[in-house]
Amino acid sequence: MKQHIRNETFDGTFPFKPNFKKINGFQMHYVDEGEGEPIVCVHGEPTWGYLYRKFITPLSKSNRVIVPDHMGFGKSDVPQDKPYILAQHVDNFTKLLLELDLKDITLVCQNWGGPISLGFATGHPEKVKRLVIMNTGVGVLPAGARTWISDMEEKGIYEDVLGDMATFIPRMFAATLVKGPPSETMIRAYAAPFPNRASCIGAIAFPRDIPVGDDHPSARTMRSIERNLGLLGDKEKIIIWGMKDPIFPKRTLDWWKKVYPRTKSYELPEASHWLQEDCPEKIVTILTNFLRKAS
Numbered sequence: 001m002k003q004h005i006r007n008e009t010f011d012g013t014f015p016f017k018p019n020f021k022k023i024n025g026f027q028m029h030y031v032d033e034g035e036g037e038p039i040v041c042v043h044g045e046p047t048w049g050y051l052y053r054k055f056i057t058p059l060s061k062s063n064r065v066i067v068p069d070h071m072g073f074g075k076s077d078v079p080q081d082k083p084y085i086l087a088q089h090v091d092n093f094t095k096l097l098l099e100l101d102l103k104d105i106t107l108v109c110q111n112w113g114g115p116i117s118l119g120f121a122t123g124h125p126e127k128v129k130r131l132v133i134m135n136t137g138v139g140v141l142p143a144g145a146r147t148w149i150s151d152m153e154e155k156g157i158y159e160d161v162l163g164d165m166a167t168f169i170p171r172m173f174a175a176t177l178v179k180g181p182p183s184e185t186m187i188r189a190y191a192a193p194f195p196n197r198a199s200c201i202g203a204i205a206f207p208r209d210i211p212v213g214d215d216h217p218s219a220r221t222m223r224s225i226e227r228n229l230g231l232l233g234d235k236e237k238i239i240i241w242g243m244k245d246p247i248f249p250k251r252t253l254d255w256w257k258k259v260y261p262r263t264k265s266y267e268l269p270e271a272s273h274w275l276q277e278d279c280p281e282k283i284v285t286i287l288t289n290f291l292r293k294a295s
Helices: 049-059 086-099 113-123 150-155 158-162 165-176 184-191 198-208 219-227 250-259 280-294
Strands: 019-023 026-033 038-042 064-068 105-110 128-134 236-242 264-268
Touching: 019 086, 026 049, 026 086, 038 049, 038 113, 049 064, 049 105, 049 280, 086 113, 086 219, 105 113, 113 128, 113 219, 128 280, 150 158, 158 165, 158 198, 165 184, 236 250, 236 280, 250 264, 264 280
Parallel strands: 038 064, 038 105, 105 128, 128 236, 236 264
Antiparallel strands: 019 026, 026 064
16 A cells, blocks of 8 residues: 555645555555535546546535546555556446445546546446546557557657656646646645656556557457447536647547537637646536536
8 A cells, every 4th residue: 555645635735535445456545525426536647536636625515526546546556466457447446336336426537537437337327327528538549550659669768758757747747738837736746656667557557558459458348338338328428628638639529429419518728638637617617517407
């Protein structure tokens, strides 16, 4: 367990009680605040529950808000003997939510939180009441397609770059945040789960898990999730999209609109990939209104 940050509040910006459950042999951390119908907020790469810190307090006034950290991220354990692939993350997430015995769930997902939470949702549609889709994608790239890590892999520097989160994280935010440079506390909070190379195993694995071609180890899982998105067609849902996102651009938003054609979308011109950081108050207002109308 990450004892060095277990009770860390990062200068009071993350003042939430840590909760843990043993899932698949490791301690999985989650925030659990408030009462009422559950809202589950799901992070991606290389973030953790800290990404939703400005959502938790306002939403917990009317709902139970649960924010888990995936295996290898945030305050969750970093097992060195498990596969950091989509199927494993979906299984971890599913077992956590089933152990918490949640129903009528509102899933809020972004980045890798999309495929992971939708893996749960398509497997247990009866547990899900609403979906909030934010800057994420589901699908398999064509064989031979290049991803954002292709150049680094070819140069042999990929693991050096992703294995040094203290350097990578500030550069990442500098390239993608619209609202301005992050504070020192924010950088410290996002880098804290990664004090050494071994602790970066999950962060190193996620980009390599982008399925390129049907021979990729996670292609079958991703194809299954994509194929079963129709099982969620009757769920109340909205799309919230940072329009300056270089990772999931407008064409990905357009794809979601075709998958769920009657879904209202909120397009945020002032937000990029980390829209939770760029305009959290606006997103919370959208969520609050959605929950009120969809209840």
